[in-house]
Amino acid sequence: MNWLRLVPVIVLFGLAGVLALTLLTRSDSGQTDRLIGERVPDFELDALDGHPGFTPSGLTGQPYLLNVWGSWCPPCEVEHPVLVDLAQAGVPIYGIAWRDSDDNANAFLARMGNPFSGIVLDPFGAAVIELGVTGAPETFVVGADGVIRARWAGPLTDDVVRRAILPAFEDGR
Structure with a gap:
């Protein structure tokens, strides 16, 4: 019966170990770095109506940011002014409007500005x-x-851009 008292302690240590391992294998942003050091997967998607499209294979020769966003996404709205500032500073940004429509994405950009x-x-x-x-x-x-x-x-925030994004962008030149 005394071993039953140890079960919660053993489970707690096991969970702590899993958490520690997870934290050690993730980047600052919480995402695994599986693609860091790899080429961007090439894809061909339709351009947003009224805007130029792109393919990753057609963008070699200069560093750029690739931003996944959606008009339905509140954190994307929070981030958007930072992207506009980066674009105005000359940083090329290419966007993937995820789970979106032409009408909704264009309305978002008309309201917030287009950094892409x-x-x-x-x-x-x-x-x-x-x-x-x-x-x-x-x-x-x-x-x-x-x-x-x-x-x-x-x-992205101004701090994240200064601390993580711009140094990596400069390294990519």
Whole structure:
């Protein structure tokens, strides 16, 4: 019967070990770094109506940010002014409008501003799945060679941009 008293302690230590292992294998943003150091998976999606599209294979030669967003996403709205500031500072940003429609995405951009050099629609998540994205927003820093340098899950803030995004962007030149 005394061993029954040890079961909760053993379970607690087991959970603590799993949590520690999980935290040690994740990046600052909480996402695994499986794609860091790999080329951006190539995809072909339709351009958002009225905007230029893009394919990752066509973007080599300069570093850029790849941002997964949606007009339905409150954290994307919070992040958006940071993206606009980055674009105004000359950082090329390409957007994937995830689970969105032309009308809703265009209304969002008309209201919030358009920081994107190119935008594609991913209504069913084909490219987003290849990128391993589980939620929006998520941003990838891609080097001039097409290799992913950094990844950030969640809304970008000025602090995140200064601490994580811009250094990786400069390294990708």
